[in-house]
Amino acid sequence: MNTSAQNRKPRPARTHRRTHQRGLTLVELMVSMALGLLVVLASTALLVSSKSTYTSQDDDALVRDTSRYAIENITRSVRQAAFENWDTEITNTTGLPQSPIVSIPNMTANLAGLDANTLTGSTSTAGIGDKTTTGVVNGSDVLAVRFFGVGTPDSGTVKVTSDSIKKGYGSVIDCAGFAIQQPTSQDTAEDDRGWSIYYVAKDANGEPELRCKYRADGGSTWSTVAIARGVESFQVLYGVDTNGDRTPNKFLTATEIDALDGTITYTETDAAKKKLEFNRKTYWKKVLVVKVALLVRGMQNVQGDTSGITYNLFGPDYSSANASNDTGSQIKVIDLDAGVRQRVRKVFEATIQYRNAAEGSGKATDIL
Numbered sequence: 001m002n003t004s005a006q007n008r009k010p011r012p013a014r015t016h017r018r019t020h021q022r023g024l025t026l027v028e029l030m031v032s033m034a035l036g037l038l039v040v041l042a043s044t045a046l047l048v049s050s051k052s053t054y055t056s057q058d059d060d061a062l063v064r065d066t067s068r069y070a071i072e073n074i075t076r077s078v079r080q081a082a083f084e085n086w087d088t089e090i091t092n093t094t095g096l097p098q099s100p101i102v103s104i105p106n107m108t109a110n111l112a113g114l115d116a117n118t119l120t121g122s123t124s125t126a127g128i129g130d131k132t133t134t135g136v137v138n139g140s141d142v143l144a145v146r147f148f149g150v151g152t153p154d155s156g157t158v159k160v161t162s163d164s165i166k167k168g169y170g171s172v173i174d175c176a177g178f179a180i181q182q183p184t185s186q187d188t189a190e191d192d193r194g195w196s197i198y199y200v201a202k203d204a205n206g207e208p209e210l211r212c213k214y215r216a217d218g219g220s221t222w223s224t225v226a227i228a229r230g231v232e233s234f235q236v237l238y239g240v241d242t243n244g245d246r247t248p249n250k251f252l253t254a255t256e257i258d259a260l261d262g263t264i265t266y267t268e269t270d271a272a273k274k275k276l277e278f279n280r281k282t283y284w285k286k287v288l289v290v291k292v293a294l295l296v297r298g299m300q301n302v303q304g305d306t307s308g309i310t311y312n313l314f315g316p317d318y319s320s321a322n323a324s325n326d327t328g329s330q331i332k333v334i335d336l337d338a339g340v341r342q343r344v345r346k347v348f349e350a351t352i353q354y355r356n357a358a359e360g361s362g363k364a365t366d367i368l
Contacts, residue, residue: 059298059344063230067296067348070210070228074143075352077175077196078290082110082356083147085172085182103148106276107190109284111354113236113254114142116327119199119213121224126215128197137208138336139328140200140234141254143292146193147172147356149180175212176225200234208232210294232295232336232345233328235313239289248288253326257283293349295331301342307334311347 024032082103103110114131116139122130128144151169170179172194180194197213203226210228215221238257239248252260260283268274293313311331312319323330333341 056302056344059300059302060346063296063298063344063346066228066230067294067346070231070294070296071292071348071350073175073212073227074198074292075350076173077145077147077198078111078352079355080147080172080196081145081354083172084356085148085150103189104186105280108146108279109282109287110146110193110356111238111284111287111290112144113238113257115253115255116140117142117199118201119197119211119224121201121211121213123222124220125222126220127195135201137200137202138233138295138331139326140231141236141328142197142199143234143236143290144195144197146195147180148189148192149182149194151179152181174214175227176214176223178214178216198234200231203229207299210234228294228296230297230299232297233293233311233313233331235293235326235329237291237314238287239291240283241286241288246288251289251291257287288354290352290354291349292352293329293347295345295347297340298344301340302344303342306341306345309333309345311345313347314349 084103112128114128116136117128117131117133118136118140119128119142120130120132128142131142149169150172169181172180174180174194175196175198183189183192195213195215199211199213200208201211202208207229208231209226210231211224212227213222213224216223237251237253239251240257240260241247242249261278264278264281266274266277268277291314295311295313310333312323313329313331318326319330333345
């Protein structure tokens with residue numbers, strides 16, 4: 001009998017001690033820090049990329065909306081040029097409807113323009129008489145449009161009533177959105193026409209904007225209002241009928257049209273009569289189409305290096321032939337201020353038919 005096995009004392013159950021980590025080795029610490037930094041950098045890069053994409057898309061949408069509104073505003077004005085209301089509400093002394101007030105050949109043209117100019121914004125200078133070459137933004141042009149209004153307001157202060165609407169008041173508006181009423185008589189028709197004048201100037205913060213100059217309340221006081229911010233260049237070409245076939249033969253600048261006016265042969269010698277003869281023969285009354293182009297920029301620097309980009313507002317063919325004498329038709333980013341070179345930019349162009357080729361406004365018998 002094996003007594004040693006019987007006398008052996010049982011061993012106590014083995015207990016497992018939990019060991020607690022009391023620190024990190026230097027290697028573990030360095031690895032964890034490196035991994036953490038990688039995660040932070042990746043998250044930051046994703047955040048910056050998302051914000052940049054959002055800002056870029058937001059600026060792109062802003063540029064498109066700005067240009068759309070500007071083009072629509074200009075298009076409406078040009079289509080209204082030389083408008084005549086043949087459904088007049090004015091009556092004569094016998095109470096019968098008066099003959100419609102129309103543009104007669106002796107009136108000034110309903111379109112006018114300036115190359116590489118701006119306006120001072122004078123409240124007392126009529127039309128484009130306050131022109132200046134000081135502060136011109138990238139060779140931008142000036143476009144002036146004239147047209148007759150419709151209807152009469154109830155009083156000096158316009159009231160929107162059913163009677164006003166019936167008379168058509170408010171259906172013809174200027175570039176600032178104010179209604180133009182019809183002339184009071186044929187004798188005052190020259191001065192009673194509405195105005196919509198477009199030009200580019202910088203605001204107090206140095207941002208370029210397309211502005212509208214208009215005659216306030218149809219009186220002698222003039223006002224200006226910004227209608228589109230971020231317009232770096234505003235260019236205009238005019239489709240001119242040079243042979244009387246009612247089809248534009250050439251697209252010319254305002255300077256080139258003025259040069260053609262310098263070739264007019266006069267039969268009158270009296271200064272007043274000579275002025276009326278000019279009004280009948282001016283090449284501005286031969287304009288049938290207006291082509292406009294805008295270079296519009298965003299508000300923030302979200303682009304990369306754009307210094308090598310060139311914008312041709314009327315296309316590369318026109319720029320290659322005319323950029324040297326039509327300032328502003330070609331814009332090189334490298335020539336712009338360094339602080340704005342990384343802005344989003346787009347070119348927008350529109351060709352607008354001059355619809356109202358009425359008597360005195362471009363009719364062949366009046367201009368040949």
